[in-house]
Amino acid sequence: ETGVTQTPRHLVMGMTNKKSLKCEQHLGHNAMYWYKQSAKKPLELMFVYSLEERVENNSVPSRFSPECPNSSHLFLHLHTLQPEDSALYLCASSQDRGAIYGYTFGSGTRLTVV
Amino acid sequence: AQKITQTQPGMFVQEKEAVTLDCTYDTSDQSYGLFWYKQPSSGEMIFLIYQGSYDEQNATEGRYSLNFQKARKSANLVISASQLGDSAMYFCAMRGAGGKLIFGQGTELSVKP
Numbered sequence: 351e352t353g354v355t356q357t358p359r360h361l362v363m364g365m366t367n368k369k370s371l372k373c374e375q376h377l378g379h380n381a382m383y384w385y386k387q388s389a390k391k392p393l394e395l396m397f398v399y400s401l402e403e404r405v406e407n408n409s410v411p412s413r414f415s416p417e418c419p420n421s422s423h424l425f426l427h428l429h430t431l432q433p434e435d436s437a438l439y440l441c442a443s444s445q446d447r448g449a450i451y452g453y454t455f456g457s458g459t460r461l462t463v464v
Numbered sequence: 465a466q467k468i469t470q471t472q473p474g475m476f477v478q479e480k481e482a483v484t485l486d487c488t489y490d491t492s493d494q495s496y497g498l499f500w501y502k503q504p505s506s507g508e509m510i511f512l513i514y515q516g517s518y519d520e521q522n523a524t525e526g527r528y529s530l531n532f533q534k535a536r537k538s539a540n541l542v543i544s545a546s547q548l549g550d551s552a553m554y555f556c557a558m559r560g561a562g563g564k565l566i567f568g569q570g571t572e573l574s575v576k577p
Contacts, residue, residue: 391569392566392569392570393555398564406564438507440507440509448563450497453565454511456508
């Protein structure tokens with residue numbers, strides 16, 4: 351399998367649930383990213399990982415908890431979410447943090463919080 | 465601070481005609497990259513075309529070309545011979561010295577048969 355794969359594609363969860371989003375890349379890239387895309391808003395960068403180390407956290411609430419166990423996998427653990435957290439969550443990877451060739455994106459997880 | 469601006473929330477174009485999607489940017493970096501991505505309703509962001517700040521020629525990729533005007537800080541996407549499958553959201557993005565990609569608000573393109 352090639353490219354960036356995100357699972358699940360769709361997720362509906364209650365505000366008291368705990369769930370995880372998974373992202374996997376088989377491109378040999380060293381940097382991975384989580385973006386949030388809300389309706390009618392630009393993509394918002396949430397987290398940046400480089401060589402499995404978190405290098406950026408853009409003031410994301412603690413109810414979102416990222417994990418990068420190795421350079422191919424990235425998770426976003428969710429707990430006690432709010433309805434305004436409903437959005438498309440996109441994972442991306444790049445060759446390195448310099449991202450000279452841009453990012454490769456997954457298809458996203460469409461999250462609905464009820 | 466870096467900023468990308470797309471001023472056209474929605475655009476319509478007749479099938480087989482050309483369309484230009486506008487993008488302006490602001491940065492103090494000397495070295496930067498400009499990207500266009502397509503996002504169909506499925507959600508995936510698909511890379512279309514790239515222009516480096518030092519590239520003297522406008523980038524082209526098949527039916528896509530990037531009209532790069534550095535002095536005006538604009539990087540408009542031109543799609544020639546529009547097809548129904550071109551209907552999607554289009555995002556302009558900029559990579560600065562730190563490697564981070566920032567995105568514009570997007571333009572929704574609708575191709576009419």
